[in-house]
Structures are given as C-alpha cells and as structure tokens.
Amino acid sequence: MLFSLKDLDAAVAVVGTTVKPTPAYAWPLLASRTGAEVIVKHENHTPTGSFKARGGLFYVENLRRAGALPPGLVTATRGNHGQSIAIGAARAGIPAKIIVPEGNSREKNAAMAAFGGEVIVAGKDFDESREIATGYQASHGFMFVPSFHRDIVAGVATYAHELFTDHADIDAVFVPVGMGSGICSLITLRDLLGLKTEIWGVVARNAPAFAQSFEAGRPRPTPTARTFADGVACREPQPEALEIILNGAAGILQVGEDEIAEAIRILYTDTHNMAEGAGAAPLAALMDARERFRGKRVALILTGGNIDMPVFRQVLSGQTPVA
Structure with missing residues (x-):
C-alpha cells in the first residue's frame, strides 16, 4: 500500500487547513443523459482550481x-x-x-x-x-x-476520503489519468476501506500511453501526447503508478478530442461548472459507455476547472481545440 489510514488521517489534518472538503453532487440532468445516477466530485472548487x-x-x-x-x-x-x-x-x-x-x-x-x-x-x-x-x-x-510520490498520493487521497465517506455505495468512479496520483489514491483508499467500487481510468485517445500500458501489462511509452486536455498529456507512464493501476483498476478508457469538448459543454450547461479537458474526460467516458453503466451509481472526478478563456470560448462555440 502506498499509504495507511494513519497516513491519511495526517493528510486530512494538513490539507484541511487550506483545502476545505469539496462538494459531491448528484446532478439530475447528467442522470437523464446517461441513465445512471451521476455524482460529480467538484475538485474544481479548491483554492488552485484543481485536486x-x-x-x-x-x-x-x-x-x-x-x-x-x-x-x-x-x-x-x-x-x-x-x-x-x-x-x-x-x-x-x-x-x-x-x-x-x-x-x-x-x-x-x-x-x-x-x-x-x-x-x-x-x-x-x-x-x-x-x-x-x-x-x-x-x-x-x-x-x-516528481508528479508521483507516496506523500503526494496520500495528500490527493483526501478527496477520495471525502467522496467515499459521503458515498460509500458507489458502483464505479471515473477519473482522468495523467501521472497517476488521482487514480492511485482512489484505488489505495478503496482497498483500505474494503469497498467494491470499480475504478476506471480515462485518457485521451491522442495520449494513450497509460491505456496501451494497461493492455500490455507493462510501460508502453508513446512518441507524442497531443491533446488539448493537457492534464492527461502523458507519453511516459511511471512504473510505480502503473503497477497500482494494473492491480486495482477495472480498466483504462480512451476518449476523443471531440468527446472531451462535448463533455465540457455538457458540464457547463447541466451543472454550470467550468471543466478543463482532463476534468471533463470522465464524463466523456461515461457518455461513451452509458449502456454498460445504466442504472448504476457512478462518480465522476471533475479534477480541475483551469481552462484558458480562448480555449473555453472555442469549446462553447462548438469547436474542438487543437493541441
């Protein structure tokens, strides 16, 4: 295990002085679109706009x-x-x-x-x-x-702690995968708590390194990672994060640039929240796999809302930004 429950308690005490618990709301319009009960964990509401x-x-x-x-x-x-x-x-x-x-x-x-x-x-x-x-x-x-370190993951896990405390009966969680701290925090805490929640990672189809590595069972770097969802623009998966994902994730889903842009628009219209590309990727994945999760209770980690204004304008106008 990357961290223990004692480590998590220490992280909660430290992180809580600056980052207050973020809301996790069930949005009815998202439920209508997907056929699932959809809970959004709003990590776009931290002091830096990101988990x-x-x-x-x-x-x-x-x-x-x-x-x-x-x-x-x-x-x-x-x-x-x-x-x-x-x-x-x-x-x-x-x-x-x-x-x-x-x-x-x-x-x-x-x-x-x-x-x-x-x-x-x-x-x-x-x-x-x-x-x-x-x-x-x-x-x-x-x-x-580094972007991935046990103390960083333990700190990030405070959002997983908030989510599982309020919603322990979630069937599945969708989370974007950049360098792995978010998904590994969810996997580690789920296992420590003995929950049965499926954890699904999401990457951009234009930055598929983690998806290809998951399928191969070993690191598979890619020559490029050209996606406007810069939070998932990774081309060299780190072995420590990949091992945890291989042992604990239900899978890694890939979504296209158009799907990510559409998910940003949907999150804005249905929840009036701004999402950066990586933060919208979980909704894009659920939309693509909605038949599989129909009737389920699903959480989406809206990991951040730090999208540049010109990019956001493009998306709202119906365009897909080019990386």
Whole structure:
C-alpha cells in the first residue's frame, strides 16, 4: 500500500487547513443523459482550481516536519501540479522553480507565479520538461519533486476520503489519468476501506500511453501526447503508478478530442461548472459507455476547472481545440 489510514488521517489534518472538503453532487440532468445516477466530485472548487492542491501541501509539510526542507524545490508540470508545489513551497518559506513546456497555458503559468513559483519555459512537452527539471536539481541543488510520490498520493487521497465517506455505495468512479496520483489514491483508499467500487481510468485517445500500458501489462511509452486536455498529456507512464493501476483498476478508457469538448459543454450547461479537458474526460467516458453503466451509481472526478478563456470560448462555440 502506498499509504495507511494513519497516513491519511495526517493528510486530512494538513490539507484541511487550506483545502476545505469539496462538494459531491448528484446532478439530475447528467442522470437523464446517461441513465445512471451521476455524482460529480467538484475538485474544481479548491483554492488552485484543481485536486493537485492537496498533494503538494502534504508533500512539503512532511519535508518540513522531518527537518528535511531543501534550499528550494524544482518540478515539471502543465500547471496544476506546479500550483500545488508553488503554494506548498511558499508556505514553507523556500523558493520553487516550475518548469513548463513551450506553449503551456498562459493562465496556468500566471497562477503558478501568483502562488510564488518561478515559471521557467523549457521543453517541447511535459516529459521533456521533466528531464530538464531533474537536470536543474543536479546543477542548482534544489530538490526535484516528481508528479508521483507516496506523500503526494496520500495528500490527493483526501478527496477520495471525502467522496467515499459521503458515498460509500458507489458502483464505479471515473477519473482522468495523467501521472497517476488521482487514480492511485482512489484505488489505495478503496482497498483500505474494503469497498467494491470499480475504478476506471480515462485518457485521451491522442495520449494513450497509460491505456496501451494497461493492455500490455507493462510501460508502453508513446512518441507524442497531443491533446488539448493537457492534464492527461502523458507519453511516459511511471512504473510505480502503473503497477497500482494494473492491480486495482477495472480498466483504462480512451476518449476523443471531440468527446472531451462535448463533455465540457455538457458540464457547463447541466451543472454550470467550468471543466478543463482532463476534468471533463470522465464524463466523456461515461457518455461513451452509458449502456454498460445504466442504472448504476457512478462518480465522476471533475479534477480541475483551469481552462484558458480562448480555449473555453472555442469549446462553447462548438469547436474542438487543437493541441
């Protein structure tokens, strides 16, 4: 197990000082569309607009409590993870260097800077930025923060704890898969609680690395991950996360760019919530598989709402953005 219930209790205490429990509502219009009872876990309602806020706070606080704070932190991100590390580092009084790929979301870059991070644009995509960040660690003496770490997963699991506390009888949960902290937190806590809930990961068809790796039973990197749903734009699955997913997920579903855009529109019209591409991917997957889940009680993790305004305008106008 990545973490214990004792670890989770510690995470709840730390994360709860900044991130209050987010709502999980059953939306009747979504039920009408899918034939299932649909509960949306609104992680778009955190202080950073994403579930990632939870992980960075717990990770940095554990370094502080252990007396192991480094001179600074460096990480790679498309935006949400970087915001969490920036806010955690600022609270600990140390700097954070955030490496983002070329063409990254301007609004996410601005948010990371506002939380105290120094944003450095380097790399053609997330995986290349991650390589640059590890090199920065070696040359500058900062600690590299990966996107997947047991303390990050334990912090993220506070949303899973909230969901299962309020809705223990869920038949299935749909969650987007980027680097794996969200889905692995759900799998680990479900198993610790002895629940029978199916956990379904969702990726973009244009970024299928985790889906192909799940099918092969081993890491299967892809040459590209070109999706406007940047939160799932991963081309190199990490073995530790993949092992947990292989052992605990019901499957990894793939959705197209048009389906993701349509899910963003539906979430806006049916719930009046903004969803970024990754946050809408679970609904896209449920819509595609609705016959299988008809009559079931299903939860969707709306992982974030950090979508740039020009992209959101495109989506609302009926277009599908191109990565």
